[in-house]
Every structure is written in C-alpha cells, then in structure tokens.
Amino acid sequence: MAELPLESLIEATLFSSGKSMSVEELSTVLGYDEDEMLDCLGSLQATLKRRKGGALQLAEVGDRWALEVKPAIAEHLPRETKTDMPPKLLKAAALIAYHQPMPQSRLVELLGQKAYDYVRELAQHGMIDRRKDGNTRRLATTRRFSEAFGCPHTDRKKVKAWFREQVHSSGLLDELGDRKEILREESDESGTVQSSLPVKEEE
Incomplete structure (x- = not known):
C-alpha cells in the first residue's frame, strides 16, 4: 500500500483527535521532524482554504493547531451539534470571554x-x-469558542460584546454556578469600569 502524504496524515490525526495539537506533539505521533511538520501544516492550511465547498479550516491557536468549522458554516449548525463543556471549564471560558x-x-x-x-x-x-505577556498570559477566545457557544462573530471585541449581551439577557449565569448575584463593577488596569461575573468557589 502506498504511503499516505503527510498532509493527509496531519488532517486525519487532527480530525480524529478532536483537539488542538502542537507541532511537537504531531511530530512525535507521526514520526516526522518538526521543520517538515511545520511546512506541511502551512501547506495543509492553504489546501483547506482552496478546497471548494469545504467545511473545515486549519487554525493556528497560539502554538497549537486545530481543525475547525469555517465561521460562515458554523452559524448554520444546529445547537445540538455544539461542543459540550464540563461546568468547570464553562465557568472559566465564560469569564475569559x-x-x-x-x-x-x-x-x-x-x-x-x-x-x-x-x-x-x-x-x-x-x-x-x-499569549505570553510579561509574567502572566493574556487569555482570549478563538473561532472554536465561537462555534461552541453559537456566537456569529469571530472578532474578539464582537465576541466579548455578544457574550456580555447573552449574559444579561438569556440567564446564562445560571450555568456558571448556583448563586445568582448582581454583576459588580470594578476598575481594570486602565482605570475604566467593567463588570465582573459572580464566581462561586469550587468545593
């Protein structure tokens, strides 16, 4: 049997894993060096972009790579197909968004x-x-987050505005913990005022 092209192996590996993977992880499981892997990831990304009628795209998220549904198609998916997250991750994801x-x-x-x-x-x-930012990291949502929450936007500012609207209008806070508290105001580093989601300590 003929050896499969590396692009095909990468696509199949990312699809079957259902998660993002780093170049190092892909190199280890597929047995190729990292430089060759990185070149093929770029090539696969371009191939998927050109694929007529394709539903998937290859996204680089920080230092990791993942297959995800294209935003134009994700907004048409039924809610039942959205990714389910454990409550502990839902709370963290909501705060980040x-x-x-x-x-x-x-x-x-x-x-x-x-x-x-x-x-x-x-x-x-x-x-x-x-992303690394001094002694900490700056956390922000990705396209895959938008897919999971059914958000029609991928731009981070629009995702943030959309998510805040959902919190205030749809009772989404019920999924973040047992308590229903009024959003409190706090000053951020730049001195502007922003709302903070109520948080219940893990038991």
Whole structure:
C-alpha cells in the first residue's frame, strides 16, 4: 500500500483527535521532524482554504493547531451539534470571554489555582489563545469558542460584546454556578469600569 502524504496524515490525526495539537506533539505521533511538520501544516492550511465547498479550516491557536468549522458554516449548525463543556471549564471560558483579553493572573484570583488546569484544558481544545505577556498570559477566545457557544462573530471585541449581551439577557449565569448575584463593577488596569461575573468557589 502506498504511503499516505503527510498532509493527509496531519488532517486525519487532527480530525480524529478532536483537539488542538502542537507541532511537537504531531511530530512525535507521526514520526516526522518538526521543520517538515511545520511546512506541511502551512501547506495543509492553504489546501483547506482552496478546497471548494469545504467545511473545515486549519487554525493556528497560539502554538497549537486545530481543525475547525469555517465561521460562515458554523452559524448554520444546529445547537445540538455544539461542543459540550464540563461546568468547570464553562465557568472559566465564560469569564475569559467576558473580560478578554484577560490576564491569567486575574483568572487565578477568581477561580484559584485550579484556573491553571482550566486554561490548559481550554487551550488543548482550541477554545482560547494564551499569549505570553510579561509574567502572566493574556487569555482570549478563538473561532472554536465561537462555534461552541453559537456566537456569529469571530472578532474578539464582537465576541466579548455578544457574550456580555447573552449574559444579561438569556440567564446564562445560571450555568456558571448556583448563586445568582448582581454583576459588580470594578476598575481594570486602565482605570475604566467593567463588570465582573459572580464566581462561586469550587468545593
């Protein structure tokens, strides 16, 4: 049997894994060096972009790569097909979307040390981007996050505005914990006022 092209192997691996993977991880599982892997990822990204009628695209999220539904198609998907997240990750994802770009240190203040695990899991699922910023990281949502929550936008500012509107109008806070508290106001680093989601400590 003829050897499969590396592009096909990468596409199949990312699709079957259902999560984002780093170049190092892909190189390890497929047995190719990282330079060749990176070249093929770029080639596959271009191939999927040119594929007529294709529903998927290859996205680079921080230092990880993931297959995701194209935004123009994602908005037509039935809600039943959206990604389900455990409540612990839902809470962290909601806070990040609400405050993005959000310092990871701030998320730790709100959720405790478990926030580091939540951020790692969300990044592995391609839900958030975590870019290094001094001694912390800046957290923001990705296209995959928009797909999971049924958000029609991918621009982070629009996602933030859309998510805040959902919080205020649809009772989304019920999914974030047992308590229903009024949003409190707090000053951010730039001195402007922003709302903060209520947080219930993990037991």
